[in-house]
Amino acid sequence: MLDRLDHALRARPGLPAVLTATRTGAPRVHTTRGELAELSDAFAAALHARGLRAGDTVGVAVRPGPRALAVLLALWRLGLRGAVLDPGTGPDVLRARLALARPSLVLADAAAQAVAGWARPLARRARLALPDLAELGPVATVGRRLPGCAPALDPAAPRAGVPVHGDCDGDAVIVFTSGTTSRPRAVVHTRSGLAAGMSAVASLIDPAPDRPVLGGTFFVLVPALTGGAPVALPAGRPRVLARQLHRLRPQDTYLTPPRLRDALDAGARFHGRVWTGSAPAGAGLLERVRDAGAAQAWGVYALTELFPAAAVEAREKSAFDGAGDLVGAPLPGVLAEPDADGQLLLSGPAARDRYLGEEPDPWIRTGDRARLDGAGRIVLEGRCKDMVLRRAENIYPGLYEPALQVPGVELAVLVGVPAGDGDERLVAVVQPQRGATEDALRAALAEPVRRMGSARPDALLFARIPLSGRSRKPDRAATATLAAQRLAPPA
Structure with missing residues (x-):
């Protein structure tokens, strides 16, 4: 491409x-x-x-x-x-x-x-x-x-x-991901793999020529410009972004979930299709985007190792009533299957070739617990490393966090806080939307929390959830530290 x-x-x-x-x-x-x-x-x-x-x-x-x-x-x-x-x-x-x-x-x-x-x-x-x-x-x-x-x-x-x-063919790009200073880890994409990923994006979005697309990432710029569509870089300030969306009326908009929330809070109206990814996007956020004028609102499941892997539209996601987070059916060419421990494995033409310094491996270990439902769609059940151990029970936050996305909730995560003797307290940290009161949210969350059964949190805190990285994902470690500080007894 x-x-x-x-x-x-x-x-x-x-x-x-x-x-x-x-x-x-x-x-x-x-x-x-x-x-x-x-x-x-x-x-x-x-x-x-x-x-x-x-x-x-x-x-x-x-x-x-x-x-x-x-x-x-x-x-x-x-x-x-x-x-x-x-x-x-x-x-x-x-x-x-x-x-x-x-x-x-x-x-x-x-x-x-x-x-x-x-x-x-x-x-x-x-x-x-x-x-x-x-x-x-x-x-x-x-x-x-x-x-x-x-x-x-x-x-x-x-x-x-x-x-x-x-x-x-040959190596095209190295993108650093996890690891430590003593052993950094980097994803290596070949020229053929990178081309396959961009072709997958182009077939998913298929922008019409001469009509603007809003977004700033490489995987937005290349398919849009190849198809003849100009690309508008999103304004940095939410109010200016809202004005930009009004004047531009883009056929497609790509923004991360935090930027979508900021735009919505600034009164933005959307047009055409809206795409979001790089961080969790609940059904509530996608429906807010549709209510703000978008014809379609899509959540894209993607990794540094494979972009994109799956996508789901707001209406399909809202209709899903099972446990976990529905992220959609694997895109054409993407193979998905859980391993014996429930970790999602992915493969396909757009998958990374290898990690730098390691041998090629066709299967990507995502670190996400997941299952495939009866329709073959991917349902995430939380990060493997995010597991909370409470009273000898393994609790995977991703199974229950979608239930906390009631009206008035901006973000919600479940974290473990040490309780002594290797046990943990399960804490729900909820970030209210602007204008939502804590009393109203406690009432709205009472039934979803009750339905969590043995995974019912020990405490419910209202706070702004720390974000990290360029994609502005919830920083679970920082959120756990915040929860521990808030729950600590006064000195």
């Missing part, structure tokens, strides 16, 4: 590719299709001029958007392997990841380098910490170069003789 995207950009160079929003939400052309193609050509020529060749690894610390997409197109053209580096992971984690990936060059924009070097005092105030710039190894600046940044990629590098890697 990246090859098709390259051809599509050059076929209609004058049309808008990427849009941004003004403060009033009005769309503004950020990059045309021809400018995006020209930028990827310039990056490819500069990388080739530096002596990088197919199979080499390039670290990428560039904010999502057209510039990052142009970098990935250049890497694809040359057969280079991109290692995605997150500037916010902290110095120890980043050092370990660099040691594992061993990039020949790191491409970083000014923002990433600011955190690592010349704006370190501001970064400390934001609780961000990275190694000194010199510790990153050879660095080249992508985009605007500010004082203190590394030298820029050569914009005048000769274009003649720059190779095209073509249809040869």
